[in-house]
Amino acid sequence: MSNRSVVPFGPQHPVLPEPIHLDLVLEDEVVVDAIPSIGFVHRGLEKLVEVKDFNEMAYVAERICGICSYGHGFGYCDAVEHIMNIEIPPRAQYLRTILFEMSRLHSHMLWFGLLADGFGFESLFMDAWRIREKLLDMLEEATGGRVIFSINKIGGMRRDIPKEMLKSFRQRLEDLTEDLKVTVRTLLEDPAVKSRLSGVGVLTADEVETLGAAGPFLRGSGIRRDSRKLGYLAYDDIDFDIITHNDGDTYARTYVRAMEILQSVDIIKQAIEKTPAGEVDVPVKGFPNGEYMTRIEQPRGEACYYVKANGKKFLERMRVRTPTFANIPALTASLRGSELADIPILILAIDPCISCTER
């Protein structure tokens, strides 16, 4: 008869850049249950709508999370713009698309490095973060910030990205592509990596669907769902496919994210080609009145932004539903039955973002 024991995992743990706590119930080496407890980074920023007006909230929304900051800022602005019936100019739509994909790219590279570090592939970690710095350079040139951009405002963008800069981005991405391909290939084809990831934490399409997972977690089990296909911003005019994998294991999730890195480069290049000339913002008058929910595809999956306004300077409610929160039930399901040593990899493979989860 084997004995049960409980191993606490986190909140402070070497593989976790952010705090989350799991109680792992073990039978010998095998995890029979995982009980998550969250709340270490809960700030309660949704309640800030009472003290910050609807324009300032764009900058608060951006600070939900430092990795997907761009998407949060955009999602909030989009919801308010819909309430106020603001049509943002085509150039701004395209620039937003370009920056969104850039931020997805930097987020995926960050995940890439952390995952490699998670199973001890230190040099790959460093390599991914070296490439990521080049992406951050571009983002900094365009927006002025490395992680917090604050370039979106209600009604468009705070500043334009000049034509020459876009051209240079195109060239620099072209130069980076080879580097990116080599790095991605290393992760996906290295036999040691493969044996570490394949067959670990398998969830079927049915399971992930019922447990409500989002993003690459979902697509890694063969479900074709990507909110970018809803056609917001300029995504309708851009030619891209939803990347999926049918195995449903950690390798499949890794594959989806890694291939999305290369896909994002392609999307940015297409968007730069098609960016029209013109204004990047429209004047905003009055206060919002009404409610709206925006759905967008963040690097980790679908995020929803609900805004309710009542014609005053301060909103009545803002509510955000983030992908990692949706992924936690499926994550704990995938932990059950796996070995203790695989736990860090399983957690890192869904690219958890605790700040988003707890807000």
Next chain:
Amino acid sequence: MKLSKSPWLLHYDASSCNGCDIEVLAATTPRFDVERFGIINTGNPKHADILVITGGVNNQAKSVVKQIYSQMPEPKVVVAAGICACDGGIFKDCYNIMGGVDKVIPVDVYVPGCAVRPEALIDGVVKALAILDQKRDAMKSHAACEINYDKNSDTKEKNQA
């Protein structure tokens, strides 16, 4: 400047938006590469000299921060990274935020910025190192820590006598 030792860092996210955390990590990767000075981001409080802490600390993180701090061996220095860690920053008005790391544990170096830039953070760590030296010297000069070998041999002889 001469480093008196290669300090090991412990990083903890005490209710930040994690923008500052990724910048702390970025400081150890090839562009900034503090690892070339032997400055390592360790995961173990018992190995750490400098605690780099981000975020405004919420009620649940409070006890964790205190515990990590108490597990670190003396001498130790605390660096508050980002404006949230300095005084709560944009989240200052949130119901759950204490408003700065110094409400919970003593802070030696404040590095502002939203997010903190890796250059600024490295500067902060260098300042922390100077404080670490001072603290160590203070511990050495403390009489109880001084081992006087001559005196010891004296007592030995006396004991034998």
